[in-house]
Amino acid sequence: MDNKLIILDPSLRDGSHAIGHQLTPEQVSGYVKLVDNAGVNIIEVGHGLGLGASCASVGMSRFSDSVLNDAALNAAINSEICNFVLPGFATIVRNIAPAMDQGINVFRFGTHCTEADLAQKHIEYVVENGGTAMTSLVMSHMTDEQTLLQQAKKFQDYGASSVTLMDSAGAFTLSETRKKISCLVDGLEINIGYHGHNNLGLAVANSIIARESGASILDATARGFGAGAGNTSIEEMIAALHKENMVTSVDLMKLLDASDFAQSHIIQEMPVVTNAGIIGGYYGVCGAFQKHVINASSTYGVPVDKIYQMLADRKAVAGQEDMIIEIAVQLKGELK
């Protein structure tokens, strides 16, 4: 395992959730130039749920995957451009092969934290064709460290170069981060990563703990731009890492220019931990649901916390946005 710390910036992917997937090629190009210049290693670009995920239930992208990829590839000099892929949304023929033809060499596959085998064919395809297949276990607060290890081993066997634990609901506690990251670091040969959300105000602290526990990939976004309560803020995280003598290739002052650009040109509402965010993190509900829950709450006149509670009870996984309307309608009937 390589011990160098890799910084992965998914602002232009996770942030898409926060702006209804309306990202433009101009925004992509402008931001990629600045974070590339700041020394960020990998930049993830696309729809909030990745390649081929533009759809009615989650949200339609304003620009296609290929337009956004082109903008990113043309703007990057040193950084790798990466596409997130959820099997079940994207397919090899429809999405992955065209992205590779376009020049995308790095993919990050995601499956729900207990369903790693859904990505086997896709990972093998990318590796056989000379690409890099990073992976991630989504909603990884929903199962224990031994199950995560067992699932991550499958990714490793398929040829993945890394596994990131995605704290998709911002539900990880500090001790949970230490326990889960350590377990994967000890049990696997490949690089381990952490992807935080800030629902409980722990995103930066969890990222530092993940690094202490042996993680070698950390995800963070401009000003925390991302789904729900927001991600780990990249400026805060880089500053905190450097003060802990945890070395990265990122120049903090140049990074702040990129964050200023994101704030003035991309971010519509600065991420704030609202009541909805706290409730989501507390119950462990996918951050990407937040906008949909707030919309359904106002359309059907039912409280946000009741919808969240029911989403948590039903153990909703990423991509189940359709369930929010069904729950709101059911609650409306019960409240009558």
Next chain:
Amino acid sequence: MNVAIIGSGNIGIDLLVKVIKSPLLNCILVAGRRKNSQGMVLAQKKGVKTSDKGIEAVLHHIDEIDIVMDCSSAAAHKIHWDKLKNTAVKIIDLTPSNIGIPIVPSVNLLDALQQQNLSLITCGGQGAIPIGMALQSIIPNIEYIEVLNTIASQSAGKATRDNLDEYLSTTENTTSTLTGIKRSKAILILNPATPCINMKTSIIAITEHDIDESQLTNLEQAVNNIVANVAKYIPGYKVLLVPKIDKNRVMVTIEVTGKGDYLPSYAGNLDVITCAAVNVAEFVSQNRAKVING
């Protein structure tokens, strides 16, 4: 009619139980790959002849077989079809191979008499296409249709998982072909919650202009009518969320509970395709004289 089933996974065995119950069908063979798999053992217990020689076993008994029901995988079905197309058997394909003519009993059952290879599409396609037809009958200018299917992780066996991409492309292609709606998108989500969730499919249709709210009653009526038709052959098929109009889109959610023949009742994704397959096989059997294997 005599039936041979290829594949002894979740779908093959659920189908076997339903074929045994049918007064018109007689299962004479389950041909799989692994001799001692749970499915093979269960088939033997039911008194059905089994073989681990797959398609070769089917070819060996070909003169006794009227219908081959293939529950293997999309890639395997391509090979099976090559070996079966010059025989006299009818083929009902439950894999997402997209080779045969697609059949949804409530939509185009008569087409089952015209071709040798009948495709049952996918569980999502079987569940969603009737709803797509109902929506289309009231709002004819639908430009886009989405089929978001959520199933319990425990109901998805190895072949289903390996065939995820084929599931998506076959659901999309066939939904467009049968409904005439040009753009279609399929999504499949596996949810590991315990107790297991029932199969649920949301269908979202989008039109160019806003949909007139006064169409809501007509939409509900059309959906209820087709659901009643589908429920004749898939008893656990019902509406979970009645049509909801939001500007230029309408959404309907259906839920399917299974009969619990093999896996428990949450696995409606097995029943939606195995019930349809039995319905097609019985129809073929009743109309034996009219069958043209074109």
